[in-house]
Amino acid sequence: LQYRLLAGKQLPDAVRQKCVLVIHPILHLPRYTLHFFMAIARFKHKGLSRFFSEGSAAGIQSKPAARLRVILGRLAVAVVSRDMALPGLKLHPLKGARSGTWSVSVTGNWRATFRFDGPDGPDGPDVTDVDYEDYHS
Numbered sequence: 001l002q003y004r005l006l007a008g009k010q011l012p013d014a015v016r017q018k019c020v021l022v023i024h025p026i027l028h029l030p031r032y033t034l035h036f037f038m039a040i041a042r043f044k045h046k047g048l049s050r051f052f053s054e055g056s057a058a059g060i061q062s063k064p065a066a067r068l069r070v071i072l073g074r075l076a077v078a079v080v081s082r083d084m085a086l087p088g089l090k091l092h093p094l095k096g097a098r099s100g101t102w103s104v105s106v107t108g109n110w111r112a113t114f115r116f117d118g119p120d121g122p123d124g125p126d127v128t129d130v131d132y133e134d135y136h137s
Contacts, residue, residue: 038077041117044131048072048112060132064107068132071104071112079125081116093134103128109136 013125043049047059057065071089078084081102085091089104094113103111114130 015076039078039127040072040123040130041126042128044129045133046129048132052076061107062111067106068112071106072099075112075114075127075130078116078127080095098135103135106132109134111135 012069041050041104045059048068050056050059050064051068060068070086071084074084074086081091081093084102084104091102091104093099094101094103097114100114101113103113106112110132112130112132113135115128117126117128
């Protein structure tokens with residue numbers, strides 16, 4: 001078995017050691033996918049947490065559910081913030097009091113916000129404080 005990112009790059013040894021093979025219903029892949037323990041360490045939005053763990057869209061808007069599925073799937077395997085720089089997501093850091101928080105576009109004014117933390121500092125491999133919010137209102 002080879003551990004590879006979606007872009008086809010080899011995973012670093014430190015990251016590969018945190019991996020296990022599981023069937024992950026959120027990504028809807030036909031066989032297996034890599035799931036990182038503690039990749040998403042903490043959710044702020046309970047509906048988003050339920051959507052990620054159970055697939056239930058009860059706590060989120062139903063229209064952007066497919067886009068949120070892509071974002072959460074990518075967050076689950078992201079190691080650094082630039083891993084979220086997919087076309088159309090408009091990845092950008094927040095400023096001021098929210099410094100250290102990153103944002104990607106979901107729809108309209110709605111954004112998925114998150115932080116990267118870990119034992120090595122603020123750009124660690126763990127994603128925390130994942131939220132689904134309209135922070136422009």
